[in-house]
Amino acid sequence: MIHMNNVTKVYPNGSTGVENINLHINKGEFVFIVGSSGSGKSTLMKLLLKELDPTEGDIIINKVKTNELNRRQIPYLRRNLGVVFQDFRLLPNKTVYENVAFAMRVIEAPGRIIRRNVPAVLSLVGLGQKGRSYPNQLSGGEQQRTALARAIANNPPILICDEPTGNLDPETAYGIMKLLDDINKRGTTIVMATHARDIVDAMQKRVVTLHKGHIIRDIEKGGYSDEA
């Protein structure tokens, strides 16, 4: 489903983000990307989202080499990848319902599908009664659940999460993890970068550890710093 083959990213100033990454993720996996600050997690996430292109190597998502897609082909990625960020990134002047509906309009989903899917995903994340609220009327956890609803509204096969619990208190963070686990069990592949050692330890999923831009550990089921 996701293949990174010999991927290196060197930034224009000469610093290396990641080097010679070989990472293969199968359909339905839940994978944590961990590592200390500066180890390359954000670079790896940005490469998957094509916010950056690799200096060397190939990135294949759902059988398509995304490093060879041009600007006009970017909607391909929007359909295949849902994204959740640490800082939610909701549109402040749109309601919860409109934030989710907007993401569906971007990929030109028909109106009747939007009217069907938005209430369904809002109820899935426990926000069935909050559709008319604006982001500033929501708690942090509710804002992140809105962002999660938006990310899965188009039913993408892959969900990319960059520190999705970073701004949340522990209890709220576990609520988000429970939702991600449910979404994963429904078949969505999840890749999540995080610093949250306790969450990684509790979930017992695949853990890929980066250090200075290299993968130094890749364990099938484990905690934040288990031996490979």
Ligand SMILES: Nc1ncnc2c1ncn2[C@@H]1O[C@H](COP(=O)(O)OP(=O)(O)OP(=O)(O)O)[C@@H](O)[C@H]1O
């Ligand atoms: N825009 C950039 N220009 C130059 N170098 C960069 C840039 N972004 C990241 N780097 C470098 O790439 C390396 C990896 O950084 P990256 O942000 O991917 O790490 P990270 O694991 O996400 O760190 P953190 O946990 O602090 O977010 C670091 O050495 C960093 O200085």
